[in-house]
Amino acid sequence: MTLPARSESALRQRQRKGVLRVRAAADFRRLVAEAGLAEAYAATDVVVAANAEFTDQGSLHLNIGPSDPPIRFRDAQLESFGAQSGGGGGDLVLPIGGGLGEAQRQGGAHLLDRLLRGGSLTLAATGDITALHPRRDLQAQLDLERIGSGRLLLHRGITENGLVAVSSAEGVLRSPWGPALGPFGNALHSCGGAGSIGLTMPGLALLGPGSPVLVAGAIGWVVGSGSGHQPGVRRSAAGHALSPGAVAAVSVDLHGLRPEWLRPCFFEGHGAALLVGLAAPIPLINEAVARQAACGDEDLEAPVLDVSIPRRLRPRLGSVSYAGLRSGRIQVEGRRVTAAPAHSPRLAESIGAELITWLEEDRFPLRLPVRPLSGRGGLIPLDS
Numbered sequence: 001m002t003l004p005a006r007s008e009s010a011l012r013q014r015q016r017k018g019v020l021r022v023r024a025a026a027d028f029r030r031l032v033a034e035a036g037l038a039e040a041y042a043a044t045d046v047v048v049a050a051n052a053e054f055t056d057q058g059s060l061h062l063n064i065g066p067s068d069p070p071i072r073f074r075d076a077q078l079e080s081f082g083a084q085s086g087g088g089g090g091d092l093v094l095p096i097g098g099g100l101g102e103a104q105r106q107g108g109a110h111l112l113d114r115l116l117r118g119g120s121l122t123l124a125a126t127g128d129i130t131a132l133h134p135r136r137d138l139q140a141q142l143d144l145e146r147i148g149s150g151r152l153l154l155h156r157g158i159t160e161n162g163l164v165a166v167s168s169a170e171g172v173l174r175s176p177w178g179p180a181l182g183p184f185g186n187a188l189h190s191c192g193g194a195g196s197i198g199l200t201m202p203g204l205a206l207l208g209p210g211s212p213v214l215v216a217g218a219i220g221w222v223v224g225s226g227s228g229h230q231p232g233v234r235r236s237a238a239g240h241a242l243s244p245g246a247v248a249a250v251s252v253d254l255h256g257l258r259p260e261w262l263r264p265c266f267f268e269g270h271g272a273a274l275l276v277g278l279a280a281p282i283p284l285i286n287e288a289v290a291r292q293a294a295c296g297d298e299d300l301e302a303p304v305l306d307v308s309i310p311r312r313l314r315p316r317l318g319s320v321s322y323a324g325l326r327s328g329r330i331q332v333e334g335r336r337v338t339a340a341p342a343h344s345p346r347l348a349e350s351i352g353a354e355l356i357t358w359l360e361e362d363r364f365p366l367r368l369p370v371r372p373l374s375g376r377g378g379l380i381p382l383d384s
Contacts (some may be wrong), residue, residue, distance in 0.1 A: 003287040004043050008368045011045055011283055015362050021045045022281075022359045024352050025195045025293060029031040032294040041290045046359060046366065049293075050279035050352035051198035052344040053162070053190060053259075055229055056097030056176065056193065056271060057155040060108055060254070063148045064123070064140075065090035071135035076125035078111055078142070080104070090148075091131055107272020112152065115144045115262025116259040150254030155227040157215070157250030158207070158278060160198030161241040162191025162302055164320060165342070166332055169308035177342035180307060184335050187304065190343040193322030194297045195348065197280045202239040203231060204246040204294050206282060208369025211248075214279040214355045218256030219364065222248045222373075229378035238295055243303045247374060248258035257338070261351050263344075275344055277351035281359060281366060297322035304332055312381065 004129040020042050023031070023118075027046045030038040065071070072089040076082070080102065081238045088348040099107030111121055120143040128134055140146075167173040167182035177188040191199070198204060207213075211222040226247035233245040261277035284290045307313055320330045325339045358364035 002026055003038060003290065004266045005286045006045070006284065008283070008285070008366075012366055014045060015359065015366050018360070018362065019057060020360060020366075022356045023047055023199045024349075024356065025049045029194065029294055029296050037290060037294060040294070041284060041287070044284055047200060047282040047284060047293045048279055048355050048359070049195060049197040049282060050277065050355070051192060051196050052275060052347035053159070054176065054265065054273045054275050054342065055154060055161065056094075056107075056273040058096040059153050059155070060094040060096060060112060060150060060276060061086060061342075062092045062094070062150045062254075063090055064092060064142065064150045065089070065148070067135060067138055069135045070133045071125065071127035071138050072133035073125050073357055074128045076123065078123055081108060081111065087150060092349040095273050096152075096274050099266065100331050101381045105266045106264070107266070109272045109274040112274070113259060113262060113264040115147075115260065116252075119143065144255060147254070148154055149317070151213070152252050152254055152257065153223075154215075154250045154276065156247050157220075157222075157226060158197050158204060158213070158248040158280070159191070160202070160204055160245035160247070161243055162189060162303040163244060164189045164302050164325065164330075164339070165307045166304060166317065167308040167335065168306050173308050174267065175307050176267055176270050176273065178267065182308060184332055185336050187330055187332060187339040188341060189302060189325045190342045191302060192341070192345055192348055193326065194295060194300055195352075197278065198246065199300050200293050201280070201282050202235070202241065202381065204248050204373055206289070206368060207248050207280065207370045210261075211369050212365045212367065213250060214276055214351060214358065214364065215252040215257070216261035216351070217258030217354065218252050219251050220252030223247055223251050225374040225376075225378060227378065229374065231373065231375055232356055232377055236299070236301070238299065239292055240295060240300055242301055247378070248373060261347060263347070275347065277344075277347045279355035281338045281355065281364070283366065283368065285368070297326055304330075362383060
């Protein structure tokens with residue numbers, strides 16, 4: 001029997017009346033296992049999925065000033081970190097990564113954390129001299145209240161699936177997922193599996209430009225396809241990506257972020273990164289969406305890559321289920337390898353619970369995308 005479809009307007013009406021039925025992805029899967037898909041669908045309007053993954057692919061966009069006399073930024077430093085002019089007179093762009101050569105073992109992610117926790121940053125800048133911007137240099141102390149506006153742009157805010165990183169080389173390999181021990185001493189998996197946004201919502205099909213997501217305690221917005229967007233990857237029969245697939249870029253107002261859902265970190269040999277808690281609603285608008293959201297870790301796979309080979313295409317050593325990864329032991333090249341998460345299940349669960357509350361209290365907009373993410377792949381080989 002086909003389950004009845006639901007409209008966006010009907011779901012929004014339920015939300016306004018305070019009767020929207022929202023469940024975490026894990027709770028929905030549990031209900032499906034106990035009572036069947038039809039009953040779980042009838043008792044659930046929206047499923048919430050969440051990620052808490054590391055990224056260095058992001059940037060801070062700050063608007064500062066104006067000063068008197070005005071300055072048009074050419075070169076600037078926040079603390080000891082270089083920032084770029086953002087085009088406007090008082091605009092600066094700072095990557096959240098970096099810091100690999102810094103003695104402090106910090107990058108832009110740490111400056112963001114300092115601002116959010118009430119600290120201040122020293123700004124030292126030089127300017128291009130024009131008739132309207134005669135100032136040559138500027139020094140100032142900035143805290144969150146002295147920044148007129150700012151945004152955190154996550155170039156790979158939401159990724160459909162992750163990977164499992166192993167190393168065939170001797171010793172310790174410093175990687176963006178943490179230390180990979182070789183040969184085949186451990187396996188680091190970057191995605192949370194069945195509870196993640198991309199594996200609960202294959203293809204990120206219910207996200208598009210303008211879609212709202214909860215980012216570290218603030219409402220952010222999908223701005224379009226993100227870096228490395230690959231919607232055409234191989235998929236399971238149920239439609240789930242078998243490798244990192246679709247990617248959404250996300251932007252969020254700096255002044256709404258809450259530091260308890262952000263963690264600056266530093267990966268030895270790689271540089272600074274940011275652990276970010278994100279959650280997204282998945283309206284159960286039809287049976288197909290519900291069936292995909294009901295898939296468990298035993299039905300979902302991640303590719304195992306040998307990251308010790310520094311090439312564009314790294315050797316793929318098969319795939320493993322997320323159930324195997326959660327067990328803590330997987331088989332790679334005939335060896336039993338210890339598996340560990342290179343993400344935070346606890347932080348993902350926390351931000352997901354927060355979004356459930358916001359949805360139930362009608363504090364979070366519930367909407368379907370006006371248009372989907374681009375169907376054009378973003379990984380185009382650069383040969384030289």
